[in-house]
Amino acid sequence: MLTPAKVLVTGASGQAGAALCQQLADDPFFELVPLKRQQLDISSPQAVSAALQEHQPSFVVNCAGITRFSDHDDVAERAFAVNCEGAATLAEACARAKVPLLHLSSDAVFDNHYASGYTELDEVAPQGVYGESFWQGEERIRASLEQHIILRVSWLFSACGNNFLTQTVNAARTEDSLEAFSDHIGCPTSARDVARVVSAIIKQISNGAQAWGTYHYCGAEIISSYDFCKEILIAASEYENFKVEKLIALLAEEDQQEDSLPGSSVLICKKVLNIFGIRQRPWRQELKSEMRALYQLYQGGTQP
Numbered sequence: 001m002l003t004p005a006k007v008l009v010t011g012a013s014g015q016a017g018a019a020l021c022q023q024l025a026d027d028p029f030f031e032l033v034p035l036k037r038q039q040l041d042i043s044s045p046q047a048v049s050a051a052l053q054e055h056q057p058s059f060v061v062n063c064a065g066i067t068r069f070s071d072h073d074d075v076a077e078r079a080f081a082v083n084c085e086g087a088a089t090l091a092e093a094c095a096r097a098k099v100p101l102l103h104l105s106s107d108a109v110f111d112n113h114y115a116s117g118y119t120e121l122d123e124v125a126p127q128g129v130y131g132e133s134f135w136q137g138e139e140r141i142r143a144s145l146e147q148h149i150i151l152r153v154s155w156l157f158s159a160c161g162n163n164f165l166t167q168t169v170n171a172a173r174t175e176d177s178l179e180a181f182s183d184h185i186g187c188p189t190s191a192r193d194v195a196r197v198v199s200a201i202i203k204q205i206s207n208g209a210q211a212w213g214t215y216h217y218c219g220a221e222i223i224s225s226y227d228f229c230k231e232i233l234i235a236a237s238e239y240e241n242f243k244v245e246k247l248i249a250l251l252a253e254e255d256q257q258e259d260s261l262p263g264s265s266v267l268i269c270k271k272v273l274n275i276f277g278i279r280q281r282p283w284r285q286e287l288k289s290e291m292r293a294l295y296q297l298y299q300g301g302t303q304p
C-alpha cells in the first residue's frame with residue numbers, strides 16, 4: 001500500500017493556501033495538515049519547531065506571506081517578519097527535522113525591466129519592501145536547507161481573499177470609474193493553478209526526483225493590468241450590471257508609490273517544464289471559473 005505524503009501547509013487560509021489544501025485534500029496521495037496563521041505563526045521559532053515535532057510531516061509548503069494586498073499599517077515590519085524571518089525559521093526547522101520545504105516567493109525580486117520576462121538565472125534587483133523581504137527570505141532558505149523548492153509566482157487571483165480580481169469586482173460595484181496601469185504587464189495566475197503545480201512537484205519529489213532549487217510559474221498569456229481589469233469586468237458582467245462606467249488607463253511610470261513599477265512581472269517558466277514537465281495553463285478559463293465561484297460566494301451572502 002502506498003503511504004501518503006504528509007504535507008504540512010502554512011498560511012492555509014490565504015488564497016494559495018486554501019486552493020492547495022483543497023487540491024491535496026481531494027487526492028489520496030496526500031495526507032494534509034492545514035495550518036492557518038492562528039494555528040501556526042511562522043515568525044515564532046518555538047511554534048514552528050513544535051508543529052514539526054507534533055505533526056511529523058514528510059513535506060512542508062509555505063503559503064504564508066505578506067503581499068501588496070495585505071491590509072496592515074506596519075507592512076514593512078510584517079513583510080520582513082514573515083517573508084524573510086518566517087521563511088528562514090521554517091527552513092531551519094525543516095533542516096533540523098530533515099524535511100523538504102516548498103516556499104512560495106514572488107516576481108518582486110526582479111526590477112520589472114525585462115519585457116520578455118525573467119528566467120531563474122536572471123539577476124535579481126529587489127524593489128521596495130516586498131521584493132527585499134522575499135529576496136532575503138529566499139537567500140536564508142538556500143543557506144540553511146538543501147532540500148528546498150522556491151517557487152516564484154506572480155499576479156495571483158482567486159474568488160476568495162483580497163486580490164486584484166476581488167478588489168476590481170468590489171470597486172466596480174460602488175465606483176463610477178476605475179483606474180489601472182497600462183504600462184505594467186504580467187501573467188495572471190489562478191491560485192488553483194498554483195495548487196496544481198505545487199501538488200505535481202511534491203508528487204515527483206516524493207517519488208524520488210532530486211530537483212531542488214528555484215523555479216518560476218505563472219499563467220500563460222501576457223496582459224497589462226489595465227487589460228486584465230477589463231477582462232475581469234467582462235467576465236463579471238455575465239453575473240451583474242456594474243455602477244462603473246469608465247476604466248482609466250494610468251501610467252505606473254508617473255505614479256509616486258514605491259511599489260508602482262512600470263514594466264514586466266512576467267516569469268519565464270521553461271525550467272519547471274523541462275525538469276517537472278509542468279506546462280503553463282491559460283488564465284482565461286481559470287478567470288471564468290473563479291468568477292463563477294465568486295458569485296456563488298456573493299449569492300451565499302459572503303463578501304470575499
Ligand SMILES: NC(=O)c1ccc[n+]([C@@H]2O[C@H](COP(=O)([O-])OP(=O)(O)OC[C@H]3O[C@@H](n4cnc5c(N)ncnc54)[C@H](OP(=O)(O)O)[C@@H]3O)[C@@H](O)[C@H]2O)c1
Pocket residue numbers: 010011012013014015016017036037038040041042043063064065066067069070082086104105106107153154155156157161162163
Ligand atoms: N498574491 C499575489 O499576487 C502574489 C504574487 C507573488 C507572490 N505571492 C506570494 O505567494 C504566497 C501566497 O500568496 P497569497 O496571495 O495566497 O497571499 P494571501 O492570500 O494574503 O495569504 C497569505 C496567508 O499568510 C498568512 N500569514 C500572514 N502572516 C503569517 C504568519 N506570521 N504566520 C503564518 N501565516 C501567516 C495570512 O493569514 P491572515 O490572513 O490570517 O493574516 C494568509 O492566510 C505569499 O508568500 C505571497 O507573497 C503572492
